[in-house]
Amino acid sequence: MGKSLYEKVFERHTVALLPSGQVQLFMGLHLIHEVTSPQAFSMLDELGLKVAFPARTFATVDHIVPTTSQLRPLQDSLAEQMMVHLEGNVGRHGIRFFSPDKGEQGIVHVVGPEQGLTQPGMTICCGDSHTSTHGAFGAIAFGIGTSQVRDVLATQTLAMNRLKVRRIEVNGKLRPGVYAKDVALYVINRLGVNGGVGYAYEYAGEVFDNFSMDERMTVCNMSIEGGARCGYVNPDQTTYQYLKGRPFAPSGDAWAKAVADWDSMKSDSDAAFDDVVRYDAADIEPMVTWGIHPGQSLAVGDKIPAAVDAIADERESMTEAYRYMSFEPGQPINGTRIDVAFIGSCTNGRLSDFAEVARLIQGKNLKVASHVRALVVPGSQSMREEMIALGLDKIFATAGFEFREAGCSMCLAMNPDKLQGRQVCASSSNRNFKGRQGSPTGRTLLMSPAMVAAAAIKGEVTDARRLFGIA
Amino acid sequence: MQDSRRETLFGPGVPLRGNDIDTDRIIPARFLRTVTFDGLGDHAFEDDRLQLKEQGKVHPFDDPRFADGTILFVNKNFGCGSSREHAPQAIKRWGKCITAIVGESFAEIFFGNCVSLGVPCVTVDAVSADAIQSAIEADPNVAVKLDLRGKAVHVGVNRYPVEMGEGPRQQLVEGRWDTTGELLANMPKIRETANRLKYVSGYK
Numbered sequence: 001m002g003k004s005l006y007e008k009v010f011e012r013h014t015v016a017l018l019p020s021g022q023v024q025l026f027m028g029l030h031l032i033h034e035v036t037s038p039q040a041f042s043m044l045d046e047l048g049l050k051v052a053f054p055a056r057t058f059a060t061v062d063h064i065v066p067t068t069s070q071l072r073p074l075q076d077s078l079a080e081q082m083m084v085h086l087e088g089n090v091g092r093h094g095i096r097f098f099s100p101d102k103g104e105q106g107i108v109h110v111v112g113p114e115q116g117l118t119q120p121g122m123t124i125c126c127g128d129s130h131t132s133t134h135g136a137f138g139a140i141a142f143g144i145g146t147s148q149v150r151d152v153l154a155t156q157t158l159a160m161n162r163l164k165v166r167r168i169e170v171n172g173k174l175r176p177g178v179y180a181k182d183v184a185l186y187v188i189n190r191l192g193v194n195g196g197v198g199y200a201y202e203y204a205g206e207v208f209d210n211f212s213m214d215e216r217m218t219v220c221n222m223s224i225e226g227g228a229r230c231g232y233v234n235p236d237q238t239t240y241q242y243l244k245g246r247p248f249a250p251s252g253d254a255w256a257k258a259v260a261d262w263d264s265m266k267s268d269s270d271a272a273f274d275d276v277v278r279y280d281a282a283d284i285e286p287m288v289t290w291g292i293h294p295g296q297s298l299a300v301g302d303k304i305p306a307a308v309d310a311i312a313d314e315r316e317s318m319t320e321a322y323r324y325m326s327f328e329p330g331q332p333i334n335g336t337r338i339d340v341a342f343i344g345s346c347t348n349g350r351l352s353d354f355a356e357v358a359r360l361i362q363g364k365n366l367k368v369a370s371h372v373r374a375l376v377v378p379g380s381q382s383m384r385e386e387m388i389a390l391g392l393d394k395i396f397a398t399a400g401f402e403f404r405e406a407g408c409s410m411c412l413a414m415n416p417d418k419l420q421g422r423q424v425c426a427s428s429s430n431r432n433f434k435g436r437q438g439s440p441t442g443r444t445l446l447m448s449p450a451m452v453a454a455a456a457i458k459g460e461v462t463d464a465r466r467l468f469g470i471a
Numbered sequence: 472m473q474d475s476r477r478e479t480l481f482g483p484g485v486p487l488r489g490n491d492i493d494t495d496r497i498i499p500a501r502f503l504r505t506v507t508f509d510g511l512g513d514h515a516f517e518d519d520r521l522q523l524k525e526q527g528k529v530h531p532f533d534d535p536r537f538a539d540g541t542i543l544f545v546n547k548n549f550g551c552g553s554s555r556e557h558a559p560q561a562i563k564r565w566g567k568c569i570t571a572i573v574g575e576s577f578a579e580i581f582f583g584n585c586v587s588l589g590v591p592c593v594t595v596d597a598v599s600a601d602a603i604q605s606a607i608e609a610d611p612n613v614a615v616k617l618d619l620r621g622k623a624v625h626v627g628v629n630r631y632p633v634e635m636g637e638g639p640r641q642q643l644v645e646g647r648w649d650t651t652g653e654l655l656a657n658m659p660k661i662r663e664t665a666n667r668l669k670y671v672s673g674y675k
Contacts, residue, residue: 015664016657020647021638024654026664028671036555038506047651052658053665064504078504085506119670129554129580143554145584147650155654157661161638193491194548197579227551229579254674261669293491293551313547317491413500433495433552440499440518 002268006165006200009140013123022159028122030152032059033108034082036127040149041089051093053156059090060098062107063414067404106380106406109133109346116246120235121265130346132223135232136216142230164274169205172281177465180215181448184222185287185297193295196228213242214352221347225294234266289432289446291321304331339423341456343449344377345411348428353449358395360468368400369459376401377409413438426455475646480571482615485540486604493552498561512564536611545574550581559585575600586639593633
């Protein structure tokens with residue numbers, strides 16, 4: 001009986017079996033950022049411990065950085081304090097810091113892959129639930145809490161339970177104007193926001209075989225929104241081509257050895273899975289969330305579902321969602337007026353996301369609607385430079401989008417980019433929970449970058465395929 | 472350590488109804504701008520509490536009837552969303568300090584974070600969850616006792632069986648939930664594993 005990638009990676013990183021029955025698992029890569037590390041370092045200090053493997057630990061700053069001026073000291077004194085703590089901690093422990101002043105800063109789940117740190121067959125952890133993003137490379141990557149960050153700093157290991165594995169196949173070909181984000185939302189809609197609890201998700205099938213690394217990252221990123229702590233795609237030539245030549249990728253004689261090692265991590269063709277589900281790409285439409293969790297979504301042409309038609313467990317949440325979002329069951333999502341548009345985040349803040357939107361809007365004299373505030377937030381400083389070199393910044397600025405500095409921005413309310421009052425935001429991020437984007441009454445509609453751009457221009461939710469003539 | 476054993480935990484209880492209560496609601500992100508966990512208890516459910524107040528309602532965490540509560544009773548998929556440990560820290564530090572959570576189901580990372588903090592999360596079925604919440608709403612002072620060793624929660628004269636993964640349950644009962652020491656003790660094996668992994672040694 002063959003093994004899945006999850007089993008292979010889990011087994012080769014097993015240090016010991018613990019009395020609790022959990023496994024002590026070695027972490028190949030530990031990424032840290034300013035929000036979940038300060039207390040962990042303090043706990044380390046209290047215990048009188050040092051970082052065990054500083055060479056396998058890398059830091060950046062993303063959640064609290066302003067996307068306007070990043071001049072120090074930051075205006076927000078709490079944010080400044082967090083920066084100072086991170087700088088102090090990485091300095092004392094000899095940890096490589098991808099910092100703004102070196103032009104290497106960015107969203108942690110963008111920086112890891114672009115630096116070539118994220119590689120197939122690794123275990124990867126970070127105090128951030130969207131660490132699942134790195135699974136796109138055939139790694140087992142998951143989010144951890146601050147006490148676990150402490151444990152990884154002290155020992156480079158964690159106590160983990162073995163997960164079951166669900167293989168999710170999406171076969172066929174996605175229709176034009178249907179993107180990786182739509183696949184992610186579709187899967188969560190079908191399996192539920194807690195459908196993946198206790199599972200690792202293996203994404204497979206023709207659609208994933210044909211996806212770029214950026215597209216694989218978008219779907220793996222949102223595994224946690226479906227309850228799955230980690231999700232991955234088996235590595236292949238697409239993966240290896242992406243990695244070749246990156247700063248921390250193996251090179252010279254090591255390259256061929258690495259590729260052979262990575263290839264050996266792939267799920268065996270006779271691997272057994274705890275569950276297998278199959279979807280047809282042709283069934284997937286551009287998706288929009290309408291509610292207060294990522295599972296409350298619908299195709300852009302559909303009407304908001306009625307609670308009475310849903311299973312009992314979902315009805316109360318749907319009723320609350322109608323109230324909070326000011327939607328009625330049976331109302332079309334198309335035509336919903338928006339106030340803010342946000343293209344960015346660890347979900348959809350990669351070069352190909354921005355390049356695709358630029359391709360759609362270029363040369364058509366399209367402008368952001370006068371009542372809409374639209375932000376384009378690069379995922380990293382180096383990506384930002386590349387976007388400028390490609391002239392994407394000018395395309396966005398001409399169309400009325402604000403071209404910002406790199407960071408988590410409006411995905412979550414930890415920096416100055418926030419919604420005000422009951423504003424509605426068309427967002428390429430990953431969560432639409434109540435108050436997520438900074439206003440306790442703010443409303444988030446999740447969708448693909450193309451759909452965000454279309455909504456920004458029309459001033460309301462609209463089918464991007466029609467607006468941009470995508471056929 | 473004697474005081475780290477979690478064998479029997481006493482109420483009163485706090486009933487918090489609703490499925491899919493996420494970490495952004497448990498502790499809004501603006502309170503994550505901090506380098507300690509101090510003071511987080513005051514901000515647990517801050518926006519939910521404000522919203523209910525504006526609707527003329529009272530959140531259980533604002534309800535004086537439940538102010539002494541130390542065991543939280545919830546429904547499905549509690550703690551979904553972020554891995555932020557600030558969420559269980561806020562709950563643990565609220566009021567008289569929550570020491571255990573009983574619910575229908577928990578999000579995985581949230582559950583693990585609670586174990587790391589010595590806060591057991593145990594499950595009951597939907598019917599029991601509802602019955603218990605109703606009992607506490609009817610009588611906030613009803614005696615509540617979570618017997619983690621015996622795998623049951625007692626509410627008044629009623630006894631409800633509870634479930635929890637055997638591993639974490641034993642860790643909590645035996646006081647072995649603060650894992651750093653246990654992991655550190657295996658440092659020789661850790662180094663062995665590191666040396667064995669080709670990518671750590673650079674594919675020599």
